[in-house]
Amino acid sequence: MGARLNATRTRTALRTSARVSFDLLLVLLLTWVVLWLLGRAWSIIWPIVIALLITTLTWPVARFLRRRRWRPALAASVVTLAFLLVVGGVVALIAVPVASESGELADGVVAGIDKLREWVAGPPLNIDEAQISGALDSAVSRVQDSMGSIASAAVTGVGTVVNGVVTAVLALFLMFFLLKDGPRFLPWLGRQLPGRLADDVPAVAARCWATLGSFVRSQAFVGLLDAVFIGLGLWILGVPLVLPLAVLTFVGAFVPIVGALFAGFVAVLIALVFNGLTTALIVLAIIIVVQQLEGNVFQPMLQSRGLGLHAAVVLLAVTLGGNLAGIAGALLAVPVAAMIAVVWNYVREQLSDPPPEPAAGTETETGTT
Known part of the structure; x- marks a missing residue:
């Protein structure tokens, strides 16, 4: 009798596991279809x-x-x-x-190249002029052999700019x-939807809109912090073009990964050309410290408070979004995660038990007093 009961429980558990697995597969398939449709319509989205x-x-x-x-x-x-x-x-x-600084910048780049050649020719490398010229000739010949690929890349780049x-x-x-x-x-969306959806969808959309606004404001504040700290460091070191570099840093904060890398590269390059290698290395250290503080402290803290997400969730969302969809995925990962949390919280609120109604006697006493 006990063996038969155990076998029945085992079969029931297997059926339940199979049903849950099938439901999960359907959810994953539906998610894949939605992502595929989003990819096909990305030029509009x-x-x-x-x-x-x-x-x-x-x-x-x-x-x-x-x-x-x-x-x-x-x-x-x-x-x-x-x-x-x-x-x-x-x-x-x-x-x-x-x-206005383009002439001096060009002269600085030429001088920097000459200094680099002198450094390469000296100890410990001791590479003579003939070897440098041979390397340059080899590079030029490779470029000439790759003109077709360069032309196709240029056409692709022009198409990207047009898009x-x-x-x-x-x-x-x-x-x-x-x-x-x-x-x-x-209100228009509510009139188009039937039944309870006429109330639920606009309510969720309003919460998502507030969450998106909080994300943009926190991102702007993080970019302002980057621009102030890096600009202050550049000003103390005497690097020229401080204001354009600070503005470029602020704008680059809205483009994850690439924006910060590009702004930092430009700042280090200008410091190298105008102030020398030592100042460029100090600028690089300042940028690394500020961006590490931004990525691991400021941004997760501000976005976790404004979006209702834990700082670890923000970090994991950015990492996952960047791996799945590159720059666009890293940019949209945090607001998408926040909107998923908004939808989940709303569904949980609707599915939770309503508060118990007061007893009739309590209502009567309240009404009489």
């Missing part, structure tokens, strides 16, 4: 994502103007034009000083319409 990120940054200004009885179209137009002016000013703030311009223009138009008609979207 990416401008929408950029527009949402920009809108969360500019919406407080548009909301302020709308509360002053500005018409929605006028407020959205003014904010969009102001955003374009700010972006143009940032580009000018970087480009103008660099252009980037199209994406930026489309995101700008979407930002205008979001600023103009954004407050009417959730």
